[in-house]
Amino acid sequence: MVDWPTPLVRDIARRRCVIVVGSGVSRHAKGVNGEIPPTWDKFLTECNTELRGGPQNHISDAIAQGDLLHACEWLHRAYDAEWSAKLRAKFSAPKYAISDVHRLICRLDARVIFSLNFDDIIDRAAQEIYSGTSIKKTYQDPDVSEFLRGTERYLVKVHGSLDNPIHMIFTQKQYARARIAASAFYNAFDSALMTHTFLFLGAGYRDPDINLILENQNFTYSESYPHYFLSSAGMHDDLKLSLRSNRNLQVIDYDKIDDDYSGFKLAIENLLGLVEVQRGQIASSQEW
Incomplete structure (x- = not known):
């Protein structure tokens, strides 16, 4: 059982949480011949x-x-x-099918999902779960900051997508160039970090994706209220303390169970159950 922090459950239930999905989420999808998206x-x-x-x-x-x-x-x-x-x-070519994990994440019903992935698996899951009402934005869209104050559900492709490879962020040079050309997005990102709780799912702390976002977006804030990072059990306590003190990230452990990380799905199922209970209590008390 995962020890999901009460403040995180509360913020997801109140749609005050941005969920960030990485390649560890994509690995739960399978292609037509059994392939999984590579890290x-x-x-x-x-x-x-x-x-x-x-x-x-x-x-x-x-x-x-x-x-x-x-x-x-x-x-x-x-x-x-x-x-x-x-x-x-x-x-793209392997035709990856939407996994139960992708559907569970979308059923958490966060108003904003950030995808670090180039594939469109979470995109398709969002359209399925939200009956085609999810709005997809990429970092270079001039109106991408709409997700900050809009009332719809948004999926933001932080590094671009395979639909437009020329604008994908894959190298340090591309990232530096994007910071200038897409300043509206990065300003909105900074604002979201200050006003929302972030939950990172399927992202490795060594991944350049995470390092670039956390370090270049000034993720380290003076307030004590943390953001959250789901990780399979085994991370050393010293590293956990470093992530908290340097990046304001609180690590949440889960048991991966096997090499297919089947424990990840169970962890998200557990979180969804807690969020649904919390939303029921909010609806009953009408304490919005």
Whole structure:
């Protein structure tokens, strides 16, 4: 059983929580031939292996050292015009089906979901659960800040999507360029961090996605009220303390149970049950 913090359950129930989904959520989907979407480091490793002339040692070393931004930049340059096709072959062509995990996350009914993923699995789940009423935005949309004050349900693609590969954020250079070109989104992101609780699901603390968002978006605030990061059990207490003190992230443990992380689904089911009870109490008392 996951020890879900009461303030988090309350904020989700009151739709004061932004849910951020990463590649660990996508891994619960299956393609037509049983494929699962690759994690970023696995994708880069496969791209390096499939290079004409064989894998490049400096790229392998960068991946091994966790320097995924440079590895991606070099692979992007090596594949050149073939890069978009490579992305779609890995993240779209397998026709990944919506998983129960994606549906459970959408049933939490957060008003805003941020997706760090390029695939469209959570996008399709949102349209299914919300009967086609979910509004999708990408970071470069001029009206993306609508999610701050709008009353609809929003899915925001933080790093772009396969629909428009040229605007996907995959490297340090692309990120730096986006910070200037899409300043409206990043200003809205900063505002959301101050006014909402964030819950990170399926995101690794070593992933460049998380590092860039937390460090470049000035995630460390002076107030003690934390944001939350769901992680499989086993993280050292020292690391948990560092994430809390440096990034204002409180780690929530769950038992992954097996190599398929089936415990993740159980954890979200448990959270959904708590949120539904809380919403029932709010409706009964009318203490909005």
